[in-house]
Amino acid sequence: MLIAQRCAIQFVTILLFATAALAPARATEPAQDEALAYSIGVQTYINGFPMMDLYRTLWETSFDPKRGHDRTxxxxxxxxxxxxxxxxxxxxxxxxxxxxxxxxxxxxxxxxxxxxxxxxxxxxxxxxxxxxxxxxxxxxxxxxxxxxxxxxxxxxxxxxxxxxxxxxxxxxxxxxxxxxxxxxxxxxxxxxxxxxxxxxxxxxxxxGAASVARPRPDAAEFPRFTRAELTDAKAYFTTLNTLLRLSPRLGNPSDDALAGWLRELGMHPFTGFDWNKLSPQARRGLERAAADAHRIIAERMPRLVPIVNNWQLARLDKRISGDPVFAAGAAMLGLLWNPKEISTYDVAFFDGAGAPLDGNNRYVLRFSPPPPVDGFWSVTMYSAENQLFVPNPLDRYSFGDRTKGIVYEKDGALEVILQHAEPTDPKERANWLPAPKGRFYLVTRHYSPRPPILTGDWLPPPITKR
Known part of the structure; x- marks a missing residue:
């Protein structure tokens, strides 16, 4: 009796395995429920954002007929x-x-x-x-x-x-x-x-040719994608699927891991993605995902880098795509940035006491010592209102080690004067970086930085209100 029961159980088990092998696997079908589509969509959106925003720049600067450009x-x-x-x-x-x-x-x-x-x-x-x-x-x-x-x-x-x-x-x-x-x-x-x-x-x-023919790329190979479509779920995920075929990475572990999730949505790079084949619930999940993932990146962006003396210190690695949220935030902060081996950046919106920088006040930025670089360094002034240079009587928009006529202290320190009103003291005027009447921010750039900047042994000093 016991032997017969065991045989029956083995037969049922074999039958179940055989039936399962013949039945289509759910994982090969597009996900149809909202929750799963939302979860996959958030991960996919964040992971792909650096490439998508960079491709948006490519399309707008190379193919958008409204821009009037002459380079492809x-x-x-x-x-x-x-x-x-x-x-x-x-x-x-x-x-x-x-x-x-x-x-x-x-x-x-x-x-x-x-x-x-x-x-x-x-x-x-x-x-x-x-x-x-x-x-x-x-x-x-x-x-x-x-x-x-x-x-x-x-x-x-x-x-x-x-x-x-x-x-x-x-x-x-x-x-x-x-x-x-x-x-x-x-x-x-x-x-x-x-x-x-x-x-x-x-x-x-x-x-080796005497002249090089101008390239004639086929615009049809490059789908339209603009800044406005970064939060359009249909355009974003459809274009992402195309780009994964157009410009794939080979043997990348992150991409290989993501491929399984993409397959759940019918978005695997080996196949074309058809938005209309998804259920209304799945489309709704992806629409929510695009909005929320974009917000996640925007909220992460101001907190990407360490903050010292109310300066944001950007020392970016050559390869950051393995940290998708960080990479997405860096892309949103500013495309076409440099890795730290080329240049590093310090950004300040506040003085050393934590108050917003305002040109109606008078500040001093004392570098002691100045930034150690093999190239050169500069501090650049921007209006917080429009993020552009500030018009001024000196036509001076930045201040650095190449600025003519600057005055160093006896100990080698350098004091930069930050204010809207033109200084009356000749020494202060020589070291004056003109500010707008209202809010401003500063960016210090270090070209070919030396090791102390990269290791944190040199740090930017606080901006002091006088």
């Missing part, structure tokens, strides 16, 4: 002058460098980035994948004065490069770069622009 992919856009208080096209700009910018599509072949001989001119060329992880930092302190030629290669590319061309393997097939060239004021601008014009991007197949 695989070629430089050059900004060949220093920004002034009359410029309102970019917030929190610097007054230290001129720029080149390019998004590159490496799917067909590598693109060779040519840095000309730079002499004693300082330059920084960060090269990043679409997740804002940096694969190269080609600068005057890593490459040197002679420059060079660097083949930027998509993941898995195999081939032979010309002699003298160094290979740089990228994390994704679509990438970006933002070269910066130091300029010491307007008189120095022509020499810097002359070097800027010698930077080149050359497809491998055209290396």
């Amino acid at each position: 992919l695989n070629e430089f856009f050059a900004f060949d002058r220093l920004i002034t208080s009359k410029d309102d096209w970019v917030i929190t700009p610097n007054n230290d460098t001129i720029y080149l910018r390019a998004f590159l599509d490496l799917r067909k072949e590598p693109i060779i980035l040519v840095i000309p001989p730079m002499g004693d001119r300082q330059y920084w060329v960060p090269v990043s994948d679409m997740w804002h992880d940096f694969d190269a930092s080609l600068s005057w302190d890593t490459v040197g004065a002679r420059g060079g030629a660097f083949a930027l290669c998509a993941p898995g590319w195999q081939g032979v490069l010309p002699g003298g061309v160094k290979r740089v393997d990228m994390g994704t097939p679509i990438i970006w770069t933002l070269p910066r060239i130091a300029v010491n004021g307007d008189p120095d601008l022509p020499a810097a622009v002359a070097l800027q014009k010698q930077f080149r991007l050359v497809p491998l197949s055209q290396w």
Whole structure:
């Protein structure tokens, strides 16, 4: 009797396993309940935000017909002058460098980035994948004065490069770069622009040709995605699915882990995502997820970095995508930022006592010692009202170790005077960084920072009200 019961149980067990093997697995079907879609949506939105906001920048600057731009992919856009208080096209700009910018599509072949001989001119060329992880930092302190030629290669590319061309393997097939060239004021601008014009991007197949044909990318391959659509759930998740195929990372553990969740929503990168195949409940879950995840990133953004003496200290690693919430907050704070090996940033909205900075007051910022750098450093003044430079009688928007006529203390310290009213004392006027009549904030930039800045042995001093 006992043997018969055991046989019956074994038969039922085998039958159940066989039935389960024949039945379609629920995990292969799009999730239809709101709670599960919401949970997956929040994780997916935050994880993908750095790539999505960067792609938004790519589409708006390369393909949006309303912008009137004349540059697409695989070629430089050059900004060949220093920004002034009359410029309102970019917030929190610097007054230290001129720029080149390019998004590159490496799917067909590598693109060779040519840095000309730079002499004693300082330059920084960060090269990043679409997740804002940096694969190269080609600068005057890593490459040197002679420059060079660097083949930027998509993941898995195999081939032979010309002699003298160094290979740089990228994390994704679509990438970006933002070269910066130091300029010491307007008189120095022509020499810097002359070097800027010698930077080149050359497809491998055209290396050695007398001239390089302008690229003609197929705009149909790049779906429309704008700033307004960052909180549009349908546009966000549909475009994300496309980008995971358009510019994948190979063998990335985070992406492999996320793929299982994406499959639950029918959003796996191997397949196209159809929003309309989801149930109303699942769509509602994703709509809630997009709104809440965006809010989570926005609330995390001001608390990304340590705060010392009421300065926010930004020392960003080359690779931060493994910490999705931090990476998303960094992307929302400011795209196309530099890793700490190139430059670091201190940001202050409050004085040392915790009160908002206001140009109607008088402040002193005493650097003792000044920031230790191999490049140079600057403190830049911004109106808190519009995040732009402050018009002033000196046309001085920043103050640093290259500012002409500054006065150091006998002990080597440097006092920066921060106020709206023009100082009457000649020494204070020499060290004056003009402020607006109302609220302002400061950003200190350290180009090629030395170890004490990176280790915390040097910290920014408090801004003291006088």
